[in-house]
Amino acid sequence: MRISTNSMYQKNLNSILNTNNKWQKSGLHLATGKKILSPSDDPMGASQALILKQAQSKNDQFQAARESVDKSLSRQDTILKEVNTVIQTIQETLVYAGNETLNDENRQDLANKLQGLKDQLISLANAKDTNGNYLFAGNKNDTPPFVVDESGKVNYVGGTSQINVLIDETREVSLSFTGAQTFMSGTNPNQPDAPSDIFASLDYALDALNMKLDDNDEDAIEQFRAGLTQASLGIDNAFDNISTLRAAGGTVLAEVERLSALGDSLDIEFETQISQIEDVDWYEAISDYVMLQANLQAAQYTFMNMQSMSLFQMK
Numbered sequence: 292m293r294i295s296t297n298s299m300y301q302k303n304l305n306s307i308l309n310t311n312n313k314w315q316k317s318g319l320h321l322a323t324g325k326k327i328l329s330p331s332d333d334p335m336g337a338s339q340a341l342i343l344k345q346a347q348s349k350n351d352q353f354q355a356a357r358e359s360v361d362k363s364l365s366r367q368d369t370i371l372k373e374v375n376t377v378i379q380t381i382q383e384t385l386v387y388a389g390n391e392t393l394n395d396e397n398r399q400d401l402a403n404k405l406q407g408l409k410d411q412l413i414s415l416a417n418a419k420d421t422n423g424n425y426l427f428a429g430n431k432n433d434t435p436p437f438v439v440d441e442s443g444k445v446n447y448v449g450g451t452s453q454i455n456v457l458i459d460e461t462r463e464v465s466l467s468f469t470g471a472q473t474f475m476s477g478t479n480p481n482q483p484d485a486p487s488d489i490f491a492s493l494d495y496a497l498d499a500l501n502m503k504l505d506d507n508d509e510d511a512i513e514q515f516r517a518g519l520t521q522a523s524l525g526i527d528n529a530f531d532n533i534s535t536l537r538a539a540g541g542t543v544l545a546e547v548e549r550l551s552a553l554g555d556s557l558d559i560e561f562e563t564q565i566s567q568i569e570d571v572d573w574y575e576a577i578s579d580y581v582m583l584q585a586n587l588q589a590a591q592y593t594f595m596n597m598q599s600m601s602l603f604q605m606k
Contacts, residue, residue: 340568347561354554356456357547362421363466364544370418370426371473371537377411378489378530384408385496385523391512395505402500409493413437413445416474420467427470429453436470443497445490447471459550464543468536476532492525 388401417435420426428436429450436449453465475488486492499518502511 336568340565343561343565343568347558347565350554350557350561353457353459354551354558357458357551357554360456360458360464360466361544361547361551363426364540364547366418366420367426367467368537368540368544370415371533371540374412374415375530375533375537377408377415378526378533381405381408381493381496381526382523382530385519385526388496388500389516389519391504395503398500398502398504402497405493405496405500409445409490409497412474412489412493413439416470425449426467427473429469429471437474444494445488447475458547462546462550464547468540473533473536474529486521486525487528489525489529492522492529495519495525496522 384401384404388398393401416427416437418426424432425434425436426432427449428434430452431448431450432454434448436447437445438448439445447470449470451469451471453467453469455463455465457463474490486495495518499515499522502515502518504511504515
């Protein structure tokens with residue numbers, strides 16, 4: 292059977308083009324380090340890689356949530372630790388204030404000291420988190436949760452609900468406690484008459500210390516004692532409440548750290564599995580590239596030689 296010149300020419304040209312396409316694609320594999328450049332390269336592998344990437348993305352979202360919770364709870368614990376330090380100073384001051392050998396001037400000095408400690412507590416209660424949101428404001432974290440009215444009374448105006456986030460498939464935790472939980476809930480079942488509001492407890496002490504006792508009025512002295520007792524009970528309850536909250540927050544922090552460590556391990560596992568599916572075998576990829584390059588050069592050389600043959604001049 293006689294083969295036409297045009298047919299031979301086209302066959303060799305197609306061979307060159309086909310080899311060139313394979314060689315260029317092999318180059319892309321080397322350039323990208325990926326053996327799946329499009330789903331058609333490996334439909335099953337591409338599908339598996341997509342499923343793994345979606346799972347990895349979900350894990351990344353949980354990791355971001357855990358990081359946010361960790362920052363918030365760590366900041367909260369730092370603030371509450373400072374609060375308890377201030378409370379301990381208040382407790383020491385109240386013990387000293389119970390010394391009835393002090394005069395009105397001494398008690399006024401103590402009242403001024405307690406007012407300064409109260410101001411510190413208000414500042415701590417209105418502390419912000421690392422994102423600039425008010426830490427103890429609950430779901431109303433864009434405005435200060437505690438305000439002081441003209442009489443000096445501290446009022447909580449923050450949110451009543453906590454901001455919760457998912458740190459795992461079925462685990463939801465709060466970013467922080469509300470101000471009501473933290474500073475207004477120091478109740479003790481063994482002391483039902485004690486104030487639950489730490490600021491109200493301080494006000495009992497301030498009112499008592501501002502009383503005039505130098506004239507030894509028995510009624511005034513009894514009111515003074517009662518006021519200090521109420522203040523001490525409330526402050527002690529507040530200290531216990533905040534210590535309990537710190538312990539609860541520490542438990543959540545430990546859980547977050549554990550889940551974060553598991554999330555890091557899971558991310559490495561996802562990366563490994565995706566790499567096994569998508570990434571090239573460098574030895575194989577380089578070998579293919581070199582072989583296809585040699586084939587292309589051979590085909591081009593053959594084609595150039597065939598062009599000079601007399602067969603191409605035949606009709």
